[in-house]
Amino acid sequence: MTFSFPGHARRAWPLLLCATLLWPLATRAQETAAPGAARAAAPDDTDADVPRPPREARTPAGARFEIDMQAPSEAMRDFLLRHMEVQRYRELRSLEANELSRLLAQAPANVRELLATLGHFSPQVEVIPPPGLGDVAAATSDGDRTTSPASLGTITVKVDPGPVTQVASVTVSFVGDIATAPEAQAQRADIEREAGLIAGLPFSQADWDRAKTAALRRLIAQRYPSGRMQNSLADIDTQAHQARLYIELDSGKPMRMGEVVVQGAERYDAVTAERLVRLTGLTPGSDYDLEKLQDAQRRIAESGYYDSVFVYAETSTDGQTLPVMVQLRESKRQKVVIGIGGSTDNGARLSLEHTHNSVPGIGWRAVSKLQLERDDQLASTDWSSIPNDDGWRKIAGAQLAKQLDDFTTTSSQRLRVGQTQLGVEYDRSFYLQYDRAHVKSSLLSAAAQQEARSAVSVNYAWTRRRFDDQVFPHRGYGLAVELGVGYTLGSSRQPFTRTQARWLTYWPLGAIARAADPVPGQPRDVGTPSRRTQLGRLALRVEGGAVVARDSAPIPDTQLFITGGDNTVRGYGLRDIGVPRADGSIGPGRYKGVVSLEWQRPIFNADQRSNWENVLFIDGGAIANKAGDLKPVWGVGTGIRYNSPVGPLQLDLAYGLEVRRFRIHLNVGFTF
Numbered sequence: 001m002t003f004s005f006p007g008h009a010r011r012a013w014p015l016l017l018c019a020t021l022l023w024p025l026a027t028r029a030q031e032t033a034a035p036g037a038a039r040a041a042a043p044d045d046t047d048a049d050v051p052r053p054p055r056e057a058r059t060p061a062g063a064r065f066e067i068d069m070q071a072p073s074e075a076m077r078d079f080l081l082r083h084m085e086v087q088r089y090r091e092l093r094s095l096e097a098n099e100l101s102r103l104l105a106q107a108p109a110n111v112r113e114l115l116a117t118l119g120h121f122s123p124q125v126e127v128i129p130p131p132g133l134g135d136v137a138a139a140t141s142d143g144d145r146t147t148s149p150a151s152l153g154t155i156t157v158k159v160d161p162g163p164v165t166q167v168a169s170v171t172v173s174f175v176g177d178i179a180t181a182p183e184a185q186a187q188r189a190d191i192e193r194e195a196g197l198i199a200g201l202p203f204s205q206a207d208w209d210r211a212k213t214a215a216l217r218r219l220i221a222q223r224y225p226s227g228r229m230q231n232s233l234a235d236i237d238t239q240a241h242q243a244r245l246y247i248e249l250d251s252g253k254p255m256r257m258g259e260v261v262v263q264g265a266e267r268y269d270a271v272t273a274e275r276l277v278r279l280t281g282l283t284p285g286s287d288y289d290l291e292k293l294q295d296a297q298r299r300i301a302e303s304g305y306y307d308s309v310f311v312y313a314e315t316s317t318d319g320q321t322l323p324v325m326v327q328l329r330e331s332k333r334q335k336v337v338i339g340i341g342g343s344t345d346n347g348a349r350l351s352l353e354h355t356h357n358s359v360p361g362i363g364w365r366a367v368s369k370l371q372l373e374r375d376d377q378l379a380s381t382d383w384s385s386i387p388n389d390d391g392w393r394k395i396a397g398a399q400l401a402k403q404l405d406d407f408t409t410t411s412s413q414r415l416r417v418g419q420t421q422l423g424v425e426y427d428r429s430f431y432l433q434y435d436r437a438h439v440k441s442s443l444l445s446a447a448a449q450q451e452a453r454s455a456v457s458v459n460y461a462w463t464r465r466r467f468d469d470q471v472f473p474h475r476g477y478g479l480a481v482e483l484g485v486g487y488t489l490g491s492s493r494q495p496f497t498r499t500q501a502r503w504l505t506y507w508p509l510g511a512i513a514r515a516a517d518p519v520p521g522q523p524r525d526v527g528t529p530s531r532r533t534q535l536g537r538l539a540l541r542v543e544g545g546a547v548v549a550r551d552s553a554p555i556p557d558t559q560l561f562i563t564g565g566d567n568t569v570r571g572y573g574l575r576d577i578g579v580p581r582a583d584g585s586i587g588p589g590r591y592k593g594v595v596s597l598e599w600q601r602p603i604f605n606a607d608q609r610s611n612w613e614n615v616l617f618i619d620g621g622a623i624a625n626k627a628g629d630l631k632p633v634w635g636v637g638t639g640i641r642y643n644s645p646v647g648p649l650q651l652d653l654a655y656g657l658e659v660r661r662f663r664i665h666l667n668v669g670f671t672f
Helices: 007-033 035-041 074-083 085-089 097-116 182-198 205-221 270-281 290-302
Strands: 068-070 124-128 154-160 164-177 228-235 242-250 254-265 306-313 321-330 334-343 346-357 363-374 378-386 392-405 408-422 427-439 455-466 476-488 495-508 537-548 591-605 608-624 632-645 647-656 662-666
Touching: 068 074, 074 085, 074 097, 074 154, 085 097, 097 154, 164 182, 164 205, 182 205, 182 242, 205 228, 205 242, 205 290, 254 270, 270 290, 270 321, 290 321, 334 537, 378 591, 455 495, 608 647
Parallel strands: 068 154, 164 242, 254 321
Antiparallel strands: 124 154, 228 242, 306 321, 334 346, 346 363, 363 378, 378 392, 392 408, 408 427, 427 455, 455 476, 476 495, 495 537, 537 591, 591 608, 608 632, 632 647, 647 662
């Protein structure tokens, strides 16, 4: 909007503005000059300039009525009280008796709807108003802010839920490519199996919603990220008390992965992230797979080059190819980490670690570490190249170590060079290794001390992990095998072979016969047995090793075996199980056998599984220079586990049957 003024008006508007601003002052002066007129407006001189006192605060409103819910179970009672519509008006100050009567007339239908979500479709509900509700005076009006409204009494609700409806069947139908594609057969079977887990269980709306969500989630996790739920139906037979459930899924077109697009690569070559993505199986033209995207994100994050990683698929212009987008926030080229910790084996620990993510000239990653403990000292450096197209890295490393065991001090050096491949399921490496170890005893004279022993060997290591979770495993197994062939060095050069194997498996116990008792309004974990039938799981660990050589072969101690401690045989100290030496100390041997059986049981809190577990275990281990001399010593005990964000926190109390004493063992995290 535009205004225009003639010339003389434009000259006059400043005067008008000044007059407008000065008008209140003139009015105030006039009132001062005419006190009589002012008194006409304020006849009481004492109150003329006294401010009015603040209005008294409104008394907080309490409950206008109470509800006496009479239901067959406390869980159902709490559920109904929490969700009843009339509860919204309990503290409404202006609620009148006639309005409450109108709400109570609608309450039975509301309660029946709530019971239907729990599978009760033919309940008997009686709502009894407070006695004399029609004679109760209206609630205190808002004008009186100092008086609390009168209570309207107690409402009684009697509930007979009747029989619960059982889920008779769950039918899943498919529309789109997934309905006929042969390669989607396994995916269809998984969706039908997971949706059918609620068949035979009492119906609840929460379980039904969970089943639909799980079916859709599994549909869009592979091949069909644009899939949708086309229809769903719960057919309730109130006479037979059965529910037949139907889910119809529309997969749409299958999606395939496109090229890898890396964003945020500045310090380090984007090729590193691209290769790690492709090593998970996300190659151009492969089927869309959410699990592989998540695995690619994990592998890139674990590479050590990046502080944060986000990997996702983005729809392209053709609507069927999904480029793999990798968003990175790179780590600094160098960093230093100072650590303070401890363990029951070695006491307090101080560590200093330096990482260089791109060594000038070669671009390798170098991690150097210094660690000081009560009985052990370690200095090491490990170098690795960026992975090639097959995932192989070149590696080189050096280590200096010193171990104190009673009266014996073992000083060792190790050099290693080779290649390693860290795969999705398999890890492989082969390397050339040089070992040197010198053992000194404070109880022996200088002439009786053992000479330093050294050896060179060629080694191959292979590991397979098939755990359901790499941090908190509940089922699955892991197998690791090492093979080595070498020669001793020095005055006596003799061949030897060294082999070692580790096996760890988890067996869930208890039959998945029925789901846990339902909590009203919450979905059940139908894949987990109930509290009464869940027996936890067994964890079996077996280790074995052998060094085959002539008795006279001077094998370095670092190539032999010794056991005992937090992660091997509990009830004994670190390296307490071995071969007795001439000075009475314990040393390593050529053969090793370790076995451990652990019963892990969840701890429940108010019928809900908590993050705590209780364990019972028995460990056994033996070390000898001859296979026939292996005689295990045993430890038994109990402990607790807490599933912390960094992994399981383990606290065990073990009793060594051989030494006849208790030991406490503390360990954090799961590694294999």
